[in-house]
Amino acid sequence: MRPWAVLIFCASLFMGCANTALVRYEKIAKKAGSQNYLDAAGMIRKHADALYGSRSDLLYNMDLGLLYHYAGRYDSSTIFLGRAADKYDALYTRSISNEAASLVVNDNTRPYRSRPYEMMWLRVIQAFNYLALGRPDDARVEMRQGQILLDALHGTAGKGSNAYREDPLYRGTAALVYDLLGERDDAAISVYFAVKAHRDDHTAVPPMIGRLACRLLRAADRRDDIRLLELDCPSTLSGKRAVDSAEAATASTETGDVVVVGMLGRSPAIGETSFQGTWIRDGLLVYSYRDANTGKVVTDALPAPGLPVSESKKAGQGGRTRSGTTLSLKWAMPALREVPTQSRVLKVAGPAVVTGEAWGDTHDLLERDLAENWNSVLVRTVIRVGLRTLATEKAKSEMRTDNPLLNLITNVGVDFLSGQLEQADARSWFLLPRTVQFARLTLPVGRQTLQIGAENESGGTVLAETREIEVRAGQTSFVFFNSLK
Amino acid sequence: MNRMFFRATGLALATLMLAGCGGTKVSRVTHDSVIDLSGRWNDTDSRLVAEEILRDCLNSSWYNTYTAQGQIPTVIVGEVRNRSHEHIDAETFIKDMERTLINSGKVDFVANKTERDQLREEKADQATNSSVETRNQAGEESGAKLMLIGTINSIVDREGGKSVVFYQVNLELVQIDSNRKLWIGDKKIKKYVTKSSSSL
Numbered sequence: 001m002r003p004w005a006v007l008i009f010c011a012s013l014f015m016g017c018a019n020t021a022l023v024r025y026e027k028i029a030k031k032a033g034s035q036n037y038l039d040a041a042g043m044i045r046k047h048a049d050a051l052y053g054s055r056s057d058l059l060y061n062m063d064l065g066l067l068y069h070y071a072g073r074y075d076s077s078t079i080f081l082g083r084a085a086d087k088y089d090a091l092y093t094r095s096i097s098n099e100a101a102s103l104v105v106n107d108n109t110r111p112y113r114s115r116p117y118e119m120m121w122l123r124v125i126q127a128f129n130y131l132a133l134g135r136p137d138d139a140r141v142e143m144r145q146g147q148i149l150l151d152a153l154h155g156t157a158g159k160g161s162n163a164y165r166e167d168p169l170y171r172g173t174a175a176l177v178y179d180l181l182g183e184r185d186d187a188a189i190s191v192y193f194a195v196k197a198h199r200d201d202h203t204a205v206p207p208m209i210g211r212l213a214c215r216l217l218r219a220a221d222r223r224d225d226i227r228l229l230e231l232d233c234p235s236t237l238s239g240k241r242a243v244d245s246a247e248a249a250t251a252s253t254e255t256g257d258v259v260v261v262g263m264l265g266r267s268p269a270i271g272e273t274s275f276q277g278t279w280i281r282d283g284l285l286v287y288s289y290r291d292a293n294t295g296k297v298v299t300d301a302l303p304a305p306g307l308p309v310s311e312s313k314k315a316g317q318g319g320r321t322r323s324g325t326t327l328s329l330k331w332a333m334p335a336l337r338e339v340p341t342q343s344r345v346l347k348v349a350g351p352a353v354v355t356g357e358a359w360g361d362t363h364d365l366l367e368r369d370l371a372e373n374w375n376s377v378l379v380r381t382v383i384r385v386g387l388r389t390l391a392t393e394k395a396k397s398e399m400r401t402d403n404p405l406l407n408l409i410t411n412v413g414v415d416f417l418s419g420q421l422e423q424a425d426a427r428s429w430f431l432l433p434r435t436v437q438f439a440r441l442t443l444p445v446g447r448q449t450l451q452i453g454a455e456n457e458s459g460g461t462v463l464a465e466t467r468e469i470e471v472r473a474g475q476t477s478f479v480f481f482n483s484l485k
Numbered sequence: 486m487n488r489m490f491f492r493a494t495g496l497a498l499a500t501l502m503l504a505g506c507g508g509t510k511v512s513r514v515t516h517d518s519v520i521d522l523s524g525r526w527n528d529t530d531s532r533l534v535a536e537e538i539l540r541d542c543l544n545s546s547w548y549n550t551y552t553a554q555g556q557i558p559t560v561i562v563g564e565v566r567n568r569s570h571e572h573i574d575a576e577t578f579i580k581d582m583e584r585t586l587i588n589s590g591k592v593d594f595v596a597n598k599t600e601r602d603q604l605r606e607e608k609a610d611q612a613t614n615s616s617v618e619t620r621n622q623a624g625e626e627s628g629a630k631l632m633l634i635g636t637i638n639s640i641v642d643r644e645g646g647k648s649v650v651f652y653q654v655n656l657e658l659v660q661i662d663s664n665r666k667l668w669i670g671d672k673k674i675k676k677y678v679t680k681s682s683s684s685l
Contacts, residue, residue: 082572089523092646092680137567144570148641155644 020108021426022295024051025269028063029339032431033266033484035463037071056112058087059427062122066431070263070482074129081126085145088119103384106332107377107425116153116164117365118429120146124173124360124436128261131478136180143174143190162372166197169360169436172209176259179216180476188220194359195229205231206357208440252474258441260348260356263482264454265341265434267362270370271295272424274332278415280408281322282306292335324407325396328415331385332424333377336367339430342462343454343483346437350450356437363434377425385422392418433484443471454483524650524678526573526637534654535581538672542633542658543591547667559593560586560658561629569639569652578654582633595629631667632659646680 028051031040041064044051052060065080091113101109114122123146130138150167157163171194178187191213198205205213214233217225226233271292278286283306288299306312311321346356392414399410441450448471453464463483471477514520519529542548551558562582565575579597587594596604611620635656642649651673658668 092682094683096683096685138572141567141570141572144639148570148643152643 019272019423019426020051020053021270022272025430027051029269029430032067035484037067041067041071055108055110056427058084058091058114059112059429061087062118062429063431066125069125069129074132078126078129081122081129084122088114103380104387105421106384106423107380108423112427115369115428117167117369119149120167120170121432123149124170127173127177128480132480136177139177140181143177146170146174158372160372162368164369166193166200167360168194168197171197172359175212175216184216184220188216188222191216192225192229195231199229206359208357208438209359254445254473255442256445256471256473257476258443258469258471258479259476260346260439260452260479260481262346262356262437262454263433264343264346264437266339266484267430267432267434268339268366269337269430270334270426270428271337272332272426273335274330274422276328276330276419278326278328279304281325281327292337320400320402324404324411325400326411326415328392328419329385329389330419330422331381332422333381334370334424334426336370341434342456342485344457345455346439347453347455348439348441348450350441350443350448354439354441356439358435358437360436361434362432366428388418388421433482445471445473450479452479452481524676526571526652528577530652530674531578531581534672534674535578535585538654538656538670539582539585541670542656542668543589545668547658548591557593558631559595559627559629560631560633561595561597563632563634565635565637567637569637570641571639573637593627595627630661632661634659646682648678650676650678
């Protein structure tokens with residue numbers, strides 16, 4: 001008689017009560033948002049099992065790697081992001097038992113495999129780490145790994161307009177890295193795809209990418225590509241932008257470039273929209289709805305059709321009826337959770353003031369990712385809810401007694417346990433910044449002071465820092481700044 | 486029917502639980518045993534490439550021409566740049582090359598830049614603190630005549646769980662005074678790596 005109930009009870013114990021992804025967000029996001037990166041990293045390491053568990057091991061390494069990057073501990077960051085990349089590779093093999101469990105319990109029983117753009121951004125941030133450490137050859141390795149990943153994603157991407165097939169941030173960063181290493185062909189190809197990605201998405205090409213494209217494509221003698229991309233390149237490139245010109249040679253002995261990379265704001269997260277409706281067969285419908293963005297739960301009760309008259313009579317005579325029994329349905333779906341962001345614009349003040357250009361925006365990427373996967377998540381949810389409702393009903397029917405009150409207690413208990421299993425997979429790399437912005441300055445050789453800051457939408461300063469930078473003749477230095485507020 | 490179902494479910498759960506009770510096992514293997522786990526560049530690749538490519542180098546015609554003039558070549562290993570898709574520790578590869586060169590007995594080998602700095606520091610210290618008889622003089626170093634430089638490149642072709650990784654290591658022996666290239670060699674490694682898409 002009891003096995004169905006035992007199964008549901010065991011499964012609910014197996015999963016615990018709260019959605020770990022939502023708990024993790026509450027615990028970490030606030031600390032990271034107030035720039036306490038090392039505190040947040042310390043907490044993650046201390047509570048790794050409770051906050052991540054083995055199924056989110058990839059995310060654990062991604063989060064730690066990113067926090068160490070924000071904290072300027074680039075060496076530590078390379079270690080954790082490297083581990084994350086290895087774990088991602090190992091997750092290629094899917095466990096049939098995990099997949100099957102997810103159809104009965106929920107999607108959180110599957111290991112987190114990351115969203116496509118997250119892995120690509122991991123490569124980009126790892127390249128930033130290596131650039132900060134003065135190891136451009138290793139940054140190139142990351143860019144090459146990014147290309148391999150993008151090729152693999154091309155093979156698995158859906159046909160919809162939201163499918164992730166290209167990444168302007170990755171392409172632009174690759175162009176910078178290859179250009180830094182003097183590999184003109186690879187740099188030209190990367191910047192070509194960066195511009196093409198913007199053209200395909202019908203978004204404006206950031207001016208810095210446009211200038212880079214003109215210079216690199218011209219240097220690689222790819223004038224047809226300039227035409228194809230409809231780039232508005234000046235007929236002659238003056239100053240340091242000129243390639244192989246005497247003017248550029250002189251300039252490069254007196255000046256150097258500084259690229260400021262700003263990671264601003266916070267990525268949206270994923271929340272859980274859930275609905276639970278319980279029909280008490282004696283004539284009441286109790287429902288509750290949880291909003292993904294606010295976390296607010298609305299619960300209400302409505303009159304509903306009750307037992308047939310014949311059953312009510314039987315119940316009055318003390319016979320076994322369905323009085324006190326329930327039919328309950330709960331489903332939870334992931335939904336975009338907005339995260340307020342003050343840091344909108346990167347400003348760099350040196351001899352002149354330069355405004356940053358956003359090359360990547362996680363809001364857009366996450367929104368598209370959720371839209372792309374909506375149908376498959378919905379199908380899985382419907383199958384899961386259907387299977388579980390059948391199991392719950394079977395368990396309740398086998399526990400039915402002649403006592404309506406006892407029926408109500410056992411039915412509500414089983415519904416509660418069954419409802420605990422239903423969770424949306426709300427895992428995401430929410431520690432990513434909202435935007436990655438770039439600003440390029442040409443400065444005289446020697447020690448220079450830059451004021452780097454993040455501004456809000458109305459131009460107010462959110463965070464500002466002073467940085468001392470050694471500018472080397474004809475070389476490009478990278479400076480990393482972040483404001484997650 | 487129900488009983489059968491629950492017994493089968495119980496058995497499956499127990500098997501899954503037991504599958505997770507592995508733990509760490511360590512066994513010692515010989516240093517030159519070939520173990521491929523991930524298909525990435527590993528110590529075996531580094532050692533084999535260094536040995537084979539330098540054997541080719543030392544058996545090439547430049548060596549006879551050079552030694553015919555009564556000179557033993559003095560070599561230094563310069564930069565070996567990693568242009569592959571993997572983080573390869575070039576230092577390990579460089580050390581493998583240095584070992585192969587020294588053990589061949591065919592060339593004189595001088596310390597690299599970092600090591601020279603350390604040695605010069607020691608000589609400076611000796612100049613102040615050591616007795617005259619035991620002191621090593623500055624300005625007595627053997628200068629290298631030839632430098633080995635190179636690159637590690639790779640091409641990856643991947644489809645689903647299958648990938649072919651091709652590594653090519655290029656080395657060049659350059660005469661330091663004249664910049665003449667005396668020898669160019671390469672060594673190629675091709676690996677076929679498969680990954681299962683599912684497991685129990």
